[in-house]
Amino acid sequence: MPQLGFGVFQVSDAEAEAAVTTALRSGYRSVDTASAYQNEEGTGRALRESGIPREELFVTTKLWNDAQGYDDALRAFDASMSRLGLEYLDLYLIHWPTPSRGLYLDTWRAFEKLKADGRVRSIGVSNFTVETLRRLLDETDVVPVVNQIELHPYFQQAGLRAFHREHGIRTEAWAPLGQGRGLLDDPALTALGRAHGRTPAQIALRWHVQIGNVVIPKSVTPSRIAENIDVFGFELSPDDMKAIGDLDKGVRLGPDPATFNVTG
Numbered sequence: 001m002p003q004l005g006f007g008v009f010q011v012s013d014a015e016a017e018a019a020v021t022t023a024l025r026s027g028y029r030s031v032d033t034a035s036a037y038q039n040e041e042g043t044g045r046a047l048r049e050s051g052i053p054r055e056e057l058f059v060t061t062k063l064w065n066d067a068q069g070y071d072d073a074l075r076a077f078d079a080s081m082s083r084l085g086l087e088y089l090d091l092y093l094i095h096w097p098t099p100s101r102g103l104y105l106d107t108w109r110a111f112e113k114l115k116a117d118g119r120v121r122s123i124g125v126s127n128f129t130v131e132t133l134r135r136l137l138d139e140t141d142v143v144p145v146v147n148q149i150e151l152h153p154y155f156q157q158a159g160l161r162a163f164h165r166e167h168g169i170r171t172e173a174w175a176p177l178g179q180g181r182g183l184l185d186d187p188a189l190t191a192l193g194r195a196h197g198r199t200p201a202q203i204a205l206r207w208h209v210q211i212g213n214v215v216i217p218k219s220v221t222p223s224r225i226a227e228n229i230d231v232f233g234f235e236l237s238p239d240d241m242k243a244i245g246d247l248d249k250g251v252r253l254g255p256d257p258a259t260f261n262v263t264g
């Protein structure tokens with residue numbers, strides 16, 4: 001799985017085709033969509049029409065909450081694949097555990113079947129907490145390859161990352177740029193940007209890369225799409241990393257996965 005991919009949350013189906021095409025031309029080979037984003041068709045068109053061999057692409061989609069449960073999950077997978085127009089998927093994620101509904105273990109068993117049948121190369125989860133991960137590890141067979149969670153310099157999730165390390169689960173950061181809301185104006189990031197001749201977004205993404213996160217920044221702006229993947233030609237020093245480490249506020253932008261049980 002490439003460490004840096006392209007996210008398409010809040011991108012319309014028509015915009016997704018153009019944005020993914022731009023991203024692929026800028027060098028991205030990994031794309032993160034979801035049934036809930038309603039842009040699997042546009043994303044799939046861009047992937048299929050890129051001319052890039054399928055084996056060089058890494059495609060992730062996610063099962064929405066309303067399709068949890070064994071049979072519903074198998075059906076939802078087929079529907080996503082038909083929208084994407086792909087023969088196989090690289091990574092399928094349970095989007096949220098929705099713990100009070102008690103369906104994520106059966107959902108995971110359906111994911112295990114999809115993997116055993118070769119329909120998907122890898123299976124993972126998103127927005128799982130230590131508690132929901134522990135149950136998954138205790139009561140099912142396959143360890144999720146990744147947990148995709150909200151993670152950025154203002155919400156660093158040290159405890160969950162340590163749990164992932166202990167269990168061989170890769171941490172994937174959503175909202176790696178803090179959804180462009182405030183984080184990119186932070187004085188520490190702008191100062192580091194000036195010192196390295198980089199933008200605050202590149203500093204944030206480089207920090208993710210250096211702590212080992214998989215990152216999937218989203219943009220519909222061609223110059224930013226190119227800027228966000230150009231983070232492998234410089235390095236942050238231990239002092240730089242500490243300055244960003246000190247920014248953690250422990251405050252989420254998105255919903256709390258322990259209580260987020262919506263199906264709509």
Ligand SMILES: NC(=O)C1=CN([C@@H]2O[C@H](COP(=O)(O)OP(=O)(O)OC[C@H]3O[C@@H](n4cnc5c(N)ncnc54)[C@H](OP(=O)(O)O)[C@@H]3O)[C@@H](O)[C@H]2O)C=CC1
Pocket residue numbers: 006007008009010032033095126127148149173174175176177178179180181184199201202216217218219220221224225227228254
């Ligand atoms: N599993 C889950 O529950 C979730 C998963 N995700 C995934 O993670 C991906 C990334 O997270 P997302 O919430 O989109 O937020 P990001 O942290 O990627 O931020 C995206 C915002 O930042 C702006 N932006 C992007 N690049 C730059 C730049 N270089 N300089 C300044 N502003 C920039 C974008 O604007 P513009 O587009 O106008 O350029 C957009 O408004 C999603 O697209 C999705 O794939 C996201 C949320 C939840």
Ligand SMILES: O=C(O)C(=O)[C@@H](O)[C@H](O)C(=O)CO
Pocket residue numbers: 009034095254255
């Ligand atoms: O973007 C995603 O992948 C999400 O799951 C979130 O947008 C989530 O649905 C949310 O933020 C609801 O308020």
